Amino acid sequence: MRIVLGVAGGIAAYKAVLLLRLLREDGHAVRVVPTRAALEFVGRATWEALSGQPVTTDVFEDVDQVAHVAVGKQAExxxxxxxTADLLARAATGQADDLLTATLLVARCPVLLAPAMHTEMWEHPATVANVATLRSRGVHVLDPAAGRLTGTDTGPGRLPEPDEIAAAALALVTDRPQDLAGRxxxxxxxxxxxxxxxxxxxxxxxSGRQGVALARTAYARGARVTLVAANIDVPVPAGADVVRAETGAELRDAVRAAAKDADVVVMAAAVADFRPRTSAESKxxxxxxxxxxxxxLVETVDILAELAHERLRADQVVVGFAAETGDDTGSVLEHGRAKALRKGADLLVVNAVGGGRGFGTEANDVTILDGSGAVVGTAAGSKDEVADAVWDAVVERV
Structure with a gap:
């Protein structure tokens, strides 16, 4: 694949070197287009050596090849x-004062921008408006990670890790259908x-692996994704809006707030069925x-059943997960069918857990039921493959 890797002038440019290496090792032809400021952080020789291609920054270089048009037109x-904040501003206002911004105007392929800047710059109304403008035009703008920034600062504004950026970008050009676009x-x-x-x-x-896989594959299929993350052991996927929650009550509030304008709600979190009636103030x-x-112990609110019966938005599709173990009263599937009838969700994804299955593993094996308990699909394999099977069933209902 022909990829253009643009690099703006920020300290996080060093991470783009690792991103370039990942893309090259994956077999892609990568043309690096840095800004002049970016070369203050990582030199031209590094980009040319690792990409195997010439590096130019100005529209007046390689004039005979009309590079300011050709680079963008050839990109996939x-x-x-x-x-950076400066790059986002120039892209949003359609400037073309260097090769990178000219390339962004010409390109008709998927475009992904991975912001990195100080928290104050990311949260400034000008940057917020520029990001909204770019997203409204179909540009994929990741949310930055939160963490250590330049110096002693911490907060949102950190560049996501190179492997996360690569995964999010390459997902835009996979053969996955864009059947969740606009959802x-x-x-x-x-x-x-x-x-x-x-x-x-x-x-x-x-561990949160299956929920994260659902968020990641939904984004790859064109959806706008809100991930309500309780306590998870895996990185959040690039491209999703992430809301953190600790307790069942916090998760309920966060899901209900996000679900008000959602086409689909998937409750993949493992919400505690019980909580202590009181919590001690000291150890x-x-x-x-x-x-x-x-x-x-007292029972917690059944968030899935509540969402299924209230339907916070008309025509909303509600999907639940049921982690089950068989016992002397019934099999995993029998317990799942009873839960499907009780919960009232459109779909219920049933998987057996325990004995090395389900929680914390890289793979999953599920049966998908409709609201009546009838089997509408099965899936086994990686959690991304299971997630795609769930979205296939959802697409038939949205």
Whole structure:
């Protein structure tokens, strides 16, 4: 694939070197187009050596080849990493004062921008407006990661890791159908934690891998994605709007807020069925020779059933997940069918857990039921493959 890698003038330009290496190792032909400022951070020789192609920054270089038009027209994918506040502003206003911005105007292939800047710059109304403008034109603008910035600063504005940028960009040119384009999907992922005291909690084994895979594949299929992330063990996918939650109550509030304008809500999070009636304000201490504390548990709100019965938006498709174990009262599938009838969701994805299956694994094996408990699909394989099977079933209902 012919990829243009644009690099703007920010300290995070060093990460673009790693991104270039990943793309080249994956077999792609990469033309690096830095800004003049970017060359202050990483020199021309580095880009040319690693890409195997000449590097130019100005529209007056390679005039005989009309580079300011040819580079964009020949590209099958354009990635800009880092995309600084200045680059976002120039792209949003249609400037073409160097080879990179001229390329962005000419390109008709998918374009992904990975911003990196200080938190104050990212949150400034001008940058917020520029990002909104670019997204309204079909440009894919990632949200920056939160973490350590230049110096001692921390906060949102950090460039996502190179492998995350590569995955998000290449997903735009996969053979996945764009059948979720124009749709807003909300996905919950991970396990909730219900506090016992300031240091202890009731939780579960969910890693969040399946929910993250659902968010990642929905984005690749063209959706606008909101990921409500409880406690997860994997990185959040690039391209998703991420809302954090800790407890079941926090997750409920976050999902309901996001679901008000969602076409699809997928409850893949493992929400605790019970929580302590009260939580101690200080750490519960052991008492020599004494018995351990007795916890009184109360049921938590059934978020899936609530969403399914209320339907916060007309024609909204609600999907649930049921992690089950068979017992002497029924099989995994029998328990799943009973839950499908009880919950009222449009689809219920049933998977067996325990014994090395389900939670924390790289693969999954599921049965997809409709609201009546009838089997409408099955899937086995990687969690991305399972996620695609779930979206296939959803697409038939939106």
């Amino acid at each position: 994918l354009v990635i800009v990493a880092p995309a 807003h999907v909300v996905v919950s992922a991970g396990g909730t934690r219900e506090p016992i005291d300031p240091v202890r909690f009731l939780g579960n084994r969910s 519960i201490k052991k008492v020599a020779g004494g018995a351990g504390p007795v916890l009184e």
